[in-house]
Amino acid sequence: MPYSYEFQRPALTVDIVVFALDEDDLKVMLIERDLKPYAGRWALPGGFVRVEETLDDAARRELEEETGLTNIFLEQLYTFGALNRDPRERVVTVAYFALVNLEGHRVQASTDARNAAWFAVSDLPDLAFDHHQILDTALDRLRGKLRYQPVGFELLPKKFPLRSLQHLYEVVLDRELDKRNFRKKILSMDILVELKEIEKDVAHRAAKLYRFDKAKYDRKTRGGFNFEI
Amino acid sequence: MPYSYEFQRPALTVDIVVFALDEDDLKVMLIERDLKPYAGRWALPGGFVRVEETLDDAARRELEEETGLTNIFLEQLYTFGALNRDPRERVVTVAYFALVNLEGHRVQASTDARNAAWFAVSDLPDLAFDHHQILDTALDRLRGKLRYQPVGFELLPKKFPLRSLQHLYEVVLDRELDKRNFRKKILSMDILVELKEIEKDVAHRAAKLYRFDKAKYDRKTRGGFNFEI
DNA sequence: ACAAAAGTGTTAAATGTACACCCATGC
DNA sequence: GCATGGGTGTACATTTAACACTTTTGT
Numbered sequence: 001m002p003y004s005y006e007f008q009r010p011a012l013t014v015d016i017v018v019f020a021l022d023e024d025d026l027k028v029m030l031i032e033r034d035l036k037p038y039a040g041r042w043a044l045p046g047g048f049v050r051v052e053e054t055l056d057d058a059a060r061r062e063l064e065e066e067t068g069l070t071n072i073f074l075e076q077l078y079t080f081g082a083l084n085r086d087p088r089e090r091v092v093t094v095a096y097f098a099l100v101n102l103e104g105h106r107v108q109a110s111t112d113a114r115n116a117a118w119f120a121v122s123d124l125p126d127l128a129f130d131h132h133q134i135l136d137t138a139l140d141r142l143r144g145k146l147r148y149q150p151v152g153f154e155l156l157p158k159k160f161p162l163r164s165l166q167h168l169y170e171v172v173l174d175r176e177l178d179k180r181n182f183r184k185k186i187l188s189m190d191i192l193v194e195l196k197e198i199e200k201d202v203a204h205r206a207a208k209l210y211r212f213d214k215a216k217y218d219r220k221t222r223g224g225f226n227f228e229i
Numbered sequence: 230m231p232y233s234y235e236f237q238r239p240a241l242t243v244d245i246v247v248f249a250l251d252e253d254d255l256k257v258m259l260i261e262r263d264l265k266p267y268a269g270r271w272a273l274p275g276g277f278v279r280v281e282e283t284l285d286d287a288a289r290r291e292l293e294e295e296t297g298l299t300n301i302f303l304e305q306l307y308t309f310g311a312l313n314r315d316p317r318e319r320v321v322t323v324a325y326f327a328l329v330n331l332e333g334h335r336v337q338a339s340t341d342a343r344n345a346a347w348f349a350v351s352d353l354p355d356l357a358f359d360h361h362q363i364l365d366t367a368l369d370r371l372r373g374k375l376r377y378q379p380v381g382f383e384l385l386p387k388k389f390p391l392r393s394l395q396h397l398y399e400v401v402l403d404r405e406l407d408k409r410n411f412r413k414k415i416l417s418m419d420i421l422v423e424l425k426e427i428e429k430d431v432a433h434r435a436a437k438l439y440r441f442d443k444a445k446y447d448r449k450t451r452g453g454f455n456f457e458i
Numbered sequence: 459a460c461a462a463a464a465g466t467g468t469t470a471a472a473t474g475t476a477c478a479c480c481c482a483t484g485c
Numbered sequence: 486g487c488a489t490g491g492g493t494g495t496a497c498a499t500t501t502a503a504c505a506c507t508t509t510t511g512t
Binding site: 390391392408409412413431432433434435436437 | 488489490491492493494
Binding site for chain 4: 459463464468470472473474476477479480481482483484485
């Protein structure tokens with residue numbers, strides 16, 4: 001042990017809660033464990049932090065190795081350090097939460113000899129370790145962030161109709177929103193661009209498509225603007 | 230190395246940003262380092278996490294050892310894992326932020342053979358490691374939390390005049406608030422109890438004292454109430 | 459022509475903001 | 486009696502919430 005560090009070290013891992021929106025449900029990506037402990041149980045993707053990589057890098061690496069997901073919205077959530085969260089030894093985990101758009105990132109059902117799948121958050125299996133607690137924390141964070149930051153767009157394709165955006169808010173926040181008021185509010189923020197395209201292949205009047213204008217949002221934010229729904 | 234963990238481990242520490250309010254300034258507690266690296270520089274209180282203690286316990290232990298502060302508001306802030314934040318070796322630190330009321334917790338200038346002191350956040354010395362970044366993160370968090378959660382009371386004595394509460398908001402958020410509107414708003418929330426006591430030893434009309442009614446706040450919160458200033 | 463979702467405005471209530479004077483107390 | 490901060494109300498502007506019908510398109 002180097003210099004003043006005369007104690008045994010906790011192990012350090014990352015775990016990632018990946019959310020996606022699938023038609024009518026908020027989903028989470030889980031991995032079926034093949035090793036003990038909790039072999040056969042579902043768990044959050046994650047793994048050990050290497051000594052030569054940052055925490056963010058570790059999260060992105062594990063995510064790619066275990067699920068094939070790359071290049072997605074990722075943010076540190078909370079660090080869990082209960083003494084017996086891993087029955088083998090002391091493991092502290094830095095939890096992340098991530099958002100993906102299902103269209104753009106279709107599931108690699110099985111990578112790295114593991115089984116990966118999406119589960120509706122309203123209908124989860126038993127999870128390994130304290131992963132239920134981590135997931136609850138992530139859900140709280142998602143609900144909070146959605147209201148005060150424009151992160152919902154991460155769950156949608158680049159081009160989307162307003163109805164999808166409203167639907168996303170309704171699913172995640174679990175309450176109905178008034179269509180006219182919702183549109184008025186989101187459009188009055190002036191951070192969406194109305195595209196020339198419209199929806200295709202729908203059995204009714206096609207909706208206009210919009211995209212989120214991040215550059216404009218950033219400019220407005222610097223000028224004191226605050227996103228809020 | 231046990232089981233599947235074939236890599237070297239990062240070291241794990243906690244660092245604590247303790248805020249207090251001193252008449253006209255927001256202050257932070259700093260420790261003068263006696264060891265290399267950064268010997269002689271000021272740093273946040275903190276130290277290594279032991280394998281048999283939780284992160285919160287480690288933060289409270291280090292805080293007591295280095296500053297004598299006990300029994301204060303403490304909350305996990307963010308985990309910093311940049312590769313070279315400590316020049317000796319890879320150290321990941323779980324940062325905490327804490328709030329104390331200066332009246333109740335007078336500084337132990339020097340404990341554990343170290344020099345501890347309060348510094349105005351507007352006039353800080355150079356800090357060791359990435360502690361400036363940690364402190365900035367804590368300040369952002371404090372400003373955010375103050376608006377949406379009743380944590381300001383942690384910086385005040387149990388019994389306080391409304392003017393102190395307003396002053397606290399003005400100092401931390403760095404903008405002036407309208408006296409009548411502030412009082413109207415905070416009193417309309419109905420989470421303060423007006424005490425029978427009044428201020429003492431002031432050279433003018435003495436103000437009524439109030440205390441924060443946490444039980445009432447918790448009850449209202451469960452009923453859907455949201456604190457906001 | 460009908461089913462399905464898109465799109466659109468007005469009103470009333472609640473909330474936020476701006477603003478100035480008298481009051482109580484200590485010296 | 487004066488200096489100091491304590492305490493209070495009203496008018497106006499803005500924001501939120503509730504609410505229903507017409508339009509477009511595909512079948």
